[in-house]
Amino acid sequence: MSKQRKPQRGDGGQAGFGPGGGNMMMMGQKPKNFKVTLKRLLGYLKPRRTQLIAVFVAAILSTVFAIVGPKIMGNAITELFEGAYAKFKGVPGAGIDFEKIGGILLMLAGLYVFSSVFNFIQQYIMSSVAQLTAYDLREDVNQKIEKLPLKYYDGRPNGETLSRMTNDIDTISSTLQQSLTQFITSIVTIVGIVVMMLSISPLLTLISVVSLPVSMFAIRPILKRSQKHFADQQRTLGQLNGHIEEMFTGHQVVKAFGHEKKAGVEFDSVNDELYEAGSKAQFISGIIMPIMMFIGNISYVLISVVGGILVTNRAISIGDIQAFITYTRQFTQPITQTANIANIIQSTVAAAERVFELLDEEEETKEKTSEHLTRPKGAVTFEHVDFGYGEHLLINDMNIDVQPGQTVAIVGPTGAGKTTLINLLMRFYELNDGKINIDGVDTRSVPRSELRKSFGMVLQDTWLFKGTIRENIAYGKTGATEEEIMEASVMAHADHFIRTLPDGYETVLNEEASNISQGQKQLMTIARAILADPPIMILDEATSSVDTRTELLIQQAMNRLMEGRTSFVIAHRLSTIKDADLILVMDQGSVIEQGSHAELLRQNGFYADLYNSQFSDVAG
Numbered sequence: 001m002s003k004q005r006k007p008q009r010g011d012g013g014q015a016g017f018g019p020g021g022g023n024m025m026m027m028g029q030k031p032k033n034f035k036v037t038l039k040r041l042l043g044y045l046k047p048r049r050t051q052l053i054a055v056f057v058a059a060i061l062s063t064v065f066a067i068v069g070p071k072i073m074g075n076a077i078t079e080l081f082e083g084a085y086a087k088f089k090g091v092p093g094a095g096i097d098f099e100k101i102g103g104i105l106l107m108l109a110g111l112y113v114f115s116s117v118f119n120f121i122q123q124y125i126m127s128s129v130a131q132l133t134a135y136d137l138r139e140d141v142n143q144k145i146e147k148l149p150l151k152y153y154d155g156r157p158n159g160e161t162l163s164r165m166t167n168d169i170d171t172i173s174s175t176l177q178q179s180l181t182q183f184i185t186s187i188v189t190i191v192g193i194v195v196m197m198l199s200i201s202p203l204l205t206l207i208s209v210v211s212l213p214v215s216m217f218a219i220r221p222i223l224k225r226s227q228k229h230f231a232d233q234q235r236t237l238g239q240l241n242g243h244i245e246e247m248f249t250g251h252q253v254v255k256a257f258g259h260e261k262k263a264g265v266e267f268d269s270v271n272d273e274l275y276e277a278g279s280k281a282q283f284i285s286g287i288i289m290p291i292m293m294f295i296g297n298i299s300y301v302l303i304s305v306v307g308g309i310l311v312t313n314r315a316i317s318i319g320d321i322q323a324f325i326t327y328t329r330q331f332t333q334p335i336t337q338t339a340n341i342a343n344i345i346q347s348t349v350a351a352a353e354r355v356f357e358l359l360d361e362e363e364e365t366k367e368k369t370s371e372h373l374t375r376p377k378g379a380v381t382f383e384h385v386d387f388g389y390g391e392h393l394l395i396n397d398m399n400i401d402v403q404p405g406q407t408v409a410i411v412g413p414t415g416a417g418k419t420t421l422i423n424l425l426m427r428f429y430e431l432n433d434g435k436i437n438i439d440g441v442d443t444r445s446v447p448r449s450e451l452r453k454s455f456g457m458v459l460q461d462t463w464l465f466k467g468t469i470r471e472n473i474a475y476g477k478t479g480a481t482e483e484e485i486m487e488a489s490v491m492a493h494a495d496h497f498i499r500t501l502p503d504g505y506e507t508v509l510n511e512e513a514s515n516i517s518q519g520q521k522q523l524m525t526i527a528r529a530i531l532a533d534p535p536i537m538i539l540d541e542a543t544s545s546v547d548t549r550t551e552l553l554i555q556q557a558m559n560r561l562m563e564g565r566t567s568f569v570i571a572h573r574l575s576t577i578k579d580a581d582l583i584l585v586m587d588q589g590s591v592i593e594q595g596s597h598a599e600l601l602r603q604n605g606f607y608a609d610l611y612n613s614q615f616s617d618v619a620g
Helices: 034-043 046-088 098-147 149-153 158-201 201-250 251-257 259-288 288-312 316-357 418-425 449-451 468-472 484-490 495-500 517-531 548-562 597-603 607-619
Strands: 380-387 395-402 407-411 433-438 455-458 536-540 566-570 581-585 589-597
Touching: 034 316, 046 098, 046 158, 046 316, 098 158, 098 288, 098 316, 158 201, 158 316, 201 251, 201 259, 201 288, 201 316, 251 259, 259 288, 259 316, 288 316, 288 581, 380 418, 395 418, 407 418, 418 536, 418 566, 455 517, 468 484, 484 495, 484 517, 581 597, 581 607, 589 597, 589 607, 597 607
Parallel strands: 407 566, 407 581, 455 536, 536 566
Antiparallel strands: 380 395, 380 433, 581 589
C-alpha cells in the first residue's frame, strides 16, 4: 500500500531519538579490526574455491611462461654475440647461426602465446568470481534490509544506505576482479624471477633482493597513514550521496523556500571534506611509486656495474646479463604492484567494514509463530500497552477495545502519538510492555508478514514506483486480474482520469511519479488498497490531497469499502469522522477521551474544544 510515513519529531515518532536513531553511525573512521574484516570478506570467496584454484594455476602457468622468456631471449643474444665475435676474430667457418636463433625466437613466441592464453583464462574466471561475490553481498544486504526495523530507517539518510549497497560493494568487486589476480601474479612473478636470477648469478641476485626489505621498510609507515584517509574518503562519499539524494528528492521544497544557497553550502562543505580526504589518501599512496622506483633504480645501477665486471671476466655470458637486467626490471614491478594493491586493500577493507556494519545491524526481534491469522474478523484490543523510543515512555498504559466492523477515528494534536499507535498495530515497532490482540491472538505470536496482510493502508504520503499505472495498482494483490484492477479503480474514482491519459492504464510513471498530480497519486493508492481487500483498513488523512468534490466521492467509496471491516482513521479535519463508531482522542501518547462524536461533544472536554476551534476558525 502507500509508503509508511516516518514519525516526525513531536508527531509521536521522535525520529532520530530512538535506539539507533540519534546515535547515527560514524562510518568508516578507520577499520576497527582490519584482520577480522579481511577474513570475513575472504569468507565470501570460500564457495568458489575451485574457480580460485583454477585462477591460481592459470596465473602460475601464465607467469612462468612469461618469466622464462627473458632467459631464452638471453640465449638468442648470446648466440648472436658469440657468432659475431667469432667472425670478427676471424675464426674459420664462424658466423651467426640464424637458423638456431630463429628456432629460439620461435620458441620464445610460443611461450608468450601460451602466457597470454592462460592470462586470458585467469581473467575470465576471476571476473566471474568477483561478480558472483558482489552478487552474494548485494543479496545479503538486500535480505538484511528486509529484516531491519523501521527505527533503522528513521535514524539514517537513505543515501547513506544506498552508498553501502552500491559504491562500497562496487569497490569490493573491482578489487577482487583486478587486484586479486594481480596480487597472485605478482607473488608468483617475484618467486619465479628470484629462481631465474639465482640460476644466472647468486651475487647479482643478492644485490637485487636487498632492495625488497629496503622497499618494505620505506613504504610501511606510508601504508599506515593512508589507511585512515581512505576510510575517511569512503565515509564522506556516503555523506555526499545522502545529501544529494535528499536534495534531489525534495528539490521542489528546496526551491520553494529559497534554500538553494544553503543546500549548496552544505554540499560544498561535504564536498570539501571528501576532497581533503581523497587528496590526502591519493597523495600519500602516490608517494609509494616514486619511492619504489628510486630504490629499484639504485639496484639497477649496481647490477649493471657488477654485471659488466662479471661479463668482462667471463663469469657469465652477455646474454645472461641482459636477461638478468630484464629480470631486475620485472622484479621491481610486481613489488610496486603489491604495494599498490596493499593500498587498494585499505580502501576495500574500509568499504567492506561499512557493508558488514550494515549486515550486523540489529534485526527485528525473532518471531514466535505459534498462532496464525487466516482472515480475522477485526476485533482489536490494546491491553496495558507501554511504548517509548528510549527511556522516556511515549505511550503509557494504553487500553483500547475495538469491536469487529467498527470504524475507529484517532484524533489529537500534532505529536499526540496517532501515527505511533498505527506503527505498533502493524508491528513496525515492538512494545515495551503490554500486548495487542487481534481476535484474541497476540500479534507478537503471529508472523509479521501474515499480520500485515490483514491490513490495508492508505497514507498521507503516497508511494508509487516506476512502472505502469496498472502495475502500481496491481501491487496491492498478487495475481490480480484485469477485471479486479478496473473494479478497484472505479470504486476509487480513479478509472476516469486514468482513461483520459494518452496510454490509459499502460501510462508509465516516472521515479517520483511527478507526471501525474498529487491527488491522482492518492486515488491510485486508494485503488491499490481496495484491490487488496483487507479485513482491517488504516487511513491516514487519505483524502487530504484531493479537491472537495473528489473527496466526497472517495468518502462514499471508503464508506462502501469499510462496510464489514474494522477501520482505523487518523483525521485532522474532524468533520470527516463524525459518523465513526468510536473516536479516540489522544494527547501526549495517552487516550484521554473516547466515545462517539455526540458523546464527546456532550462531555464538553478536549474533543469538544478541538472540534469547536476548527469550526470557529472556518467561521472567522
